[in-house]
Amino acid sequence: MDKKIFIEPLFRNNPITVLVLGVCSALAVTVKLEPAIVMALSVTIVTGFSSFIVSLIRNTIPNRIRIIVQLVVVAMLVILVDQILKAFAYDVSKQLSVFVGLIITNCIIMGRIEAFALGNKPIPSLIDGLANGLGYGIILIAIAFIRELFGSGTIYGIPVIPAEWYIKNGGFYENNGLFILPPMALIITGIIIWIQRSYTKELIEK
Amino acid sequence: MQELISLFVKSIFVDNMVFAYFLGMCSYLAVSKNVKTAIGLGAAVVFVLGVTLPVNYLLNTYVLTPAALAWLGPDFAGIDLSFLSFIIFIAVIASIVQLVEMVVEKYSPSLYASLGIFLPLIAVNCAILGGSLFMQERGYETLAEATTFALGSGFGWFLAIVALAAIREKLSYSNVPAPLRGLGITFIVVGLMGIAFMSFMGIKL
Numbered sequence: 001m002d003k004k005i006f007i008e009p010l011f012r013n014n015p016i017t018v019l020v021l022g023v024c025s026a027l028a029v030t031v032k033l034e035p036a037i038v039m040a041l042s043v044t045i046v047t048g049f050s051s052f053i054v055s056l057i058r059n060t061i062p063n064r065i066r067i068i069v070q071l072v073v074v075a076m077l078v079i080l081v082d083q084i085l086k087a088f089a090y091d092v093s094k095q096l097s098v099f100v101g102l103i104i105t106n107c108i109i110m111g112r113i114e115a116f117a118l119g120n121k122p123i124p125s126l127i128d129g130l131a132n133g134l135g136y137g138i139i140l141i142a143i144a145f146i147r148e149l150f151g152s153g154t155i156y157g158i159p160v161i162p163a164e165w166y167i168k169n170g171g172f173y174e175n176n177g178l179f180i181l182p183p184m185a186l187i188i189t190g191i192i193i194w195i196q197r198s199y200t201k202e203l204i205e206k
Numbered sequence: 207m208q209e210l211i212s213l214f215v216k217s218i219f220v221d222n223m224v225f226a227y228f229l230g231m232c233s234y235l236a237v238s239k240n241v242k243t244a245i246g247l248g249a250a251v252v253f254v255l256g257v258t259l260p261v262n263y264l265l266n267t268y269v270l271t272p273a274a275l276a277w278l279g280p281d282f283a284g285i286d287l288s289f290l291s292f293i294i295f296i297a298v299i300a301s302i303v304q305l306v307e308m309v310v311e312k313y314s315p316s317l318y319a320s321l322g323i324f325l326p327l328i329a330v331n332c333a334i335l336g337g338s339l340f341m342q343e344r345g346y347e348t349l350a351e352a353t354t355f356a357l358g359s360g361f362g363w364f365l366a367i368v369a370l371a372a373i374r375e376k377l378s379y380s381n382v383p384a385p386l387r388g389l390g391i392t393f394i395v396v397g398l399m400g401i402a403f404m405s406f407m408g409i410k411l
Binding site for chain 1: 228295297383384400
């Protein structure tokens with residue numbers, strides 16, 4: 001049972017490519033691998049613990065004001081993450097700019113709280129939250145890997161294309177500037193969805 | 207005045223919320239299947255941004271920035287509340303959306319019928335919170351500037367969702383490869399629209 005909760009969100013029920021949750025930040029922070037990994041970790045931590053906390057207090061929250069209560073729990077965790085990033089990884093926190101704050105309105109978190117944590121025990125909720133965060137992270141890292149490799153010729157900041165290949169050094173290769181620009185993130189996501197759906201036929205829309 | 211007009215145009219086209227920053231993507235992709243509902247959601251976003259951003263601007267200037275509380279007296283000058291900005295912004299947005307919903311329901315049932323269902327969706331739309339966070343990060347100088355930015359970026363979002371809805375209505379008549387149908391082709395279409403919008407990027411205003 002617990003194993004299924006953990007495996008499903010990684011591929012078959014992936015929050016980005018299947019449920020279309022949390023797309024905004026997935027696209028904006030994927031120019032380079034480093035911010036993408038930091039973002040994936042932050043979202044995983046916030047999703048896991050917000051599901052856990054909401055699940056702990058789920059029987060005491062009045063139904064009418066539950067959205068506000070959930071927002072407060074999520075906002076508190078995001079403030080913690082933001083302050084920690086500012087203290088220990090200032091450069092990355094500058095690169096992510098407003099997108100750390102936007103984790104609050106990331107639909108994955110509210111979606112998992114509403115759909116899972118409100119009706120389940122704390123430990124399965126924690127696993128579900130972490131797994132959804134990881135499913136989000138896998139897609140984020142895949143997009144960032146492709147964009148950084150073709151757009152800047154580096155992986156995690158380490159050059160992988162030999163310097164003498166570049167035209168300016170007398171070679172034949174040039175980085176594709178289009179990959180750094182925002183629209184390419186959307187097109188790569190579209191292609192990832194295409195690949196996933198041609199392998200899992202039951203996800204195809206009519 | 208001239209700066210305000212150029213800020214307005216810039217936030218519609220050059221810094222478009224959807225194509226340059228991907229804000230509000232979730233509802234952008236989910237509610238763009240036909241033009242009529244897209245217009246409703248777009249109008250609601252313009253309205254809520256136009257109301258919440260000036261309020262958050264005032265809170266940011268007079269409460270949240272370092273030494274902003276100096277107007278209360280010299281003892282308060284050393285207080286820095288900027289770490290509270292996320293929670294205050296989201297609380298303001300959630301409560302204003304709730305208030306607007308109640309007011310509209312009471313005084314204009316016809317407007318409520320067309321906008322009402324979208325209002326709760328908007329409280330968790332990242333374009334709204336994103337607008338407030340950009341306002342804080344870019345440090346707009348006056349209330350007029352903040353309001354212009356809010357209306358401009360709201361209108362940019364409106365244009366983007368109506369355009370996508372129109373394309374998707376036409377797209378339903380075309381023969382898309384099966385695994386790409388629905389979500390996949392929508393992502394690619396938005397990407398191509400983004401490339402088209404990038405032609406505005408070089409414009410200096």
